[in-house]
Amino acid sequence: xxxxxxxxxxxxxxxxxxxxxVKYAMLRERVAKAGVxxxxxxxxxxxxxxxxxxxxxxxxxxxxxxxxxxxxxxxRRIGFPWSERMVERSRxxxxxxxxxxxxALEEGFAANLAGGTHHAFADRGEGxxxxxxxxxxxxxxxxxxxxxxxxxxxxxxxxxxxxxAILGGDPSVFTFSIHGARNxxxxxxxxxxxxALPDGADDGEYLDALEGALxxxxxxxxAQLAIYLAGADPYEDDRLGRxxxxxxxxxxxxxxxxxxxxxxxxxxxxxxxxGYAREVDDTVDIHFQSIERAxxxxxxxxxxxxx
Ligand SMILES: [Zn+2]
Numbered sequence: 319x320x321x322x323x324x325x326x327x328x329x330x331x332x333x334x335x336x337x338x339x340v341k342y343a344m345l346r347e348r349v350a351k352a353g354v355x356x357x358x359x360x361x362x363x364x365x366x367x368x369x370x371x372x373x374x375x376x377x378x379x380x381x382x383x384x385x386x387x388x389x390x391x392x393x394r395r396i397g398f399p400w401s402e403r404m405v406e407r408s409r410x411x412x413x414x415x416x417x418x419x420x421x422a423l424e425e426g427f428a429a430n431l432a433g434g435t436h437h438a439f440a441d442r443g444e445g446x447x448x449x450x451x452x453x454x455x456x457x458x459x460x461x462x463x464x465x466x467x468x469x470x471x472x473x474x475x476x477x478x479x480x481x482x483a484i485l486g487g488d489p490s491v492f493t494f495s496i497h498g499a500r501n502x503x504x505x506x507x508x509x510x511x512x513x514a515l516p517d518g519a520d521d522g523e524y525l526d527a528l529e530g531a532l533x534x535x536x537x538x539x540x541a542q543l544a545i546y547l548a549g550a551d552p553y554e555d556d557r558l559g560r561x562x563x564x565x566x567x568x569x570x571x572x573x574x575x576x577x578x579x580x581x582x583x584x585x586x587x588x589x590x591x592x593g594y595a596r597e598v599d600d601t602v603d604i605h606f607q608s609i610e611r612a613x614x615x616x617x618x619x620x621x622x623x624x625x
Contacts, residue, residue: 319355319613320421322363322414323431327407329398337397337446341593344602345431345609352606354613363417363430365409366454370416373461374453374484376441383408383448396443408448411435415451418587419459419543426585426619427576427612431605434547434591436478436495437503444480445502451589452545453484456491459543466490469541469584471532471575472509474549474591475501475559482507492539496528498552498560511535517560521567524552528571532578544579544586548572550593550604557594568604572611580615588612 325342350360371380382388386400398404414430421428435447443449456468470485472478472495485491492510499514506512513531515524536544550556552563552571563571579586588608593601 319616320359320361320418320425320428321349321355321431321609322361322417322429324363324407324410324414325431327403327410329404329407330401332399336594338594338598338601341598341601341605342432344598345590345605348602348606349431349609352610354610361417363410363413365406366412366416366449366458370454370458371412371449373457374440374450379441383443392442396448397446404448408435412449412451412454415545415587415589416455416458418589419455419545422585422587423459423464423543425616426580427588427616429588429609429612431590431609433589434474434549436472436474436481436547436591437476438480439483445476447480450480450484452481452547453491455587456485456545460490465542467492467539467541469535469539469544470494470547471535471544472496472547472591473528473552473571473575474547475551475556475561476549476592477503477506477512478509478547479503479507482509492535492541494531494535496531501558501560510538515561518562520562521564521570524561524563524567525570525574529574532574536578536582536584541584544584546575546579546586546588547591548588548605548608549591550595550601553593553595553600553604555596555600557596558592559594565600565604565607569607569611572608576611576615580619586612
């Protein structure tokens with residue numbers, strides 16, 4: 319399975335910053351070591367172009383990001399200090415999602431070992447998100463005429479507010495978000511389908527809610543491509559999650575999403591989104607589970623194809 323990584327485009331952070339940037343390099347190393355994809359399948363994504371970004375973001379916002387002229391307030395909202403490398407990394411991370419979409423359309427499954435920056439709006443960034451990779455990638459594959467309908471399945475514990483806002487008036491992309499009701503963002507946007515869970519929701523509650531809603535989302539979307547945000551932050555020991563889903567529960571989530579798409583013949587691009595476990599190894603374990611499940615399904619598909 320093709321996976322796209324951009325962790326070597328380092329976004330410099332001040333010491334003590336609470337964003338776990340290290341998880342991306344750890345995840346790439348874990349994927350490489352496990353041998354779930356061949357070395358030639360691990361790819362560096364192209365950066366997304368201005369034209370690709372502008373299908374989802376306002377020109378004045380893009381210009382301020384590129385030139386480093388966002389106000390202090392805008393930067394605080396993003397949560398990273400500005401640097402040229404922040405811009406490059408944001409372009410590459412979105413490029414990874416686009417690369418994964420293109421590879422998934424050819425092979426069935428692919429992944430971006432980053433991305434899921436769903437709090438980015440057309441005119442602003444928020445919550446560690448600069449560009450909205452899902453919206454950018456969906457519109458790029460549509461513009462190439464590869465698909466008409468896309469579904470975004472967002473299981474990060476925080477609502478995909480930027481995605482919902484950018485794609486709100488666009489019937490060609492169905493947005494589904496399952497998230498914590500009382501978690502950030504405190505003012506939610508309206509996705510095509512939202513499921514808000516109470517604090518402390520456990521495996522049973524989480525998976526029941528997901529199963530029913532997922533079916534609805536996939537049926538209603540008529541999608542020929544899914545972008546799956548496999549956030550690690552619904553995890554019980556996540557610092558920001560507020561839910562109580564176990565690693566096994568999250569593995570079951572991956573199985574549900576990936577198998578439901580496969581049954582319907584919908585290719586899936588997996589992206590990582592958030593993950594703030596007290597132990598960063600746990601976040602990496604959870605992200606790795608998602609990658610591993612996708613590679614297993616892809617290998618099964620290839621076996622079937624070979625007869
Ligand atoms: Zn999150």
